[in-house]
Amino acid sequence: MKRLIAAIALGLSACGQGAAPLTIADAQYRPPLGASGIGVAYFSVTSPVADRIVGLSSPQADRVEAHASVVEGTQVSMKHLATVELPAGKPVVFGPNGMHLMVYAPKGIAEGATFPIQIELESGRSETIWFHPTSSGAVGR
Numbered sequence: 001m002k003r004l005i006a007a008i009a010l011g012l013s014a015c016g017q018g019a020a021p022l023t024i025a026d027a028q029y030r031p032p033l034g035a036s037g038i039g040v041a042y043f044s045v046t047s048p049v050a051d052r053i054v055g056l057s058s059p060q061a062d063r064v065e066a067h068a069s070v071v072e073g074t075q076v077s078m079k080h081l082a083t084v085e086l087p088a089g090k091p092v093v094f095g096p097n098g099m100h101l102m103v104y105a106p107k108g109i110a111e112g113a114t115f116p117i118q119i120e121l122e123s124g125r126s127e128t129i130w131f132h133p134t135s136s137g138a139v140g141r
């Protein structure tokens with residue numbers, strides 16, 4: 001597997017881009033519940049090289065933030081993460097009760113349409129990820 005990733009990375013740098021793409025899985029977007037005006041997005045991201053998420057945005061929302069759920073006793077609160085580490089080759093999972101993306105004041109999307117969120121990386125790369133909408137409650141809390 002390591003050899004395959006190295007081969008892919010070499011192939012891409014030969015094209016002059018010098019940047020291997022992120023591997024994205026399970027990209028799901030949950031529109032706001034009721035009048036909260038805040039949507040949530042979950043996904044799993046693997047970077048072939050060590051990198052760091054330093055910015056999040058969407059043309060379809062006022063603001064997008066990465067949050068971590070923090071459990072203190074019986075209370076669960078959320079902490080805004082300014083950056084998220086992406087270790088080389090290791091999946092970083094955003095999911096219910098863990099890290100997640102909060103989408104503030106999203107615009108409505110057509111039924112079945114995907115929701116775009118752009119990730120900026122410390123390496124200077126940026127990628128748009130398309131999240132598939134799920135009905136509320138389908139992906140847990």
Ligand SMILES: [Cu+2]
Nearest residue numbers: 067078100102
């Ligand atoms: Cu949050």
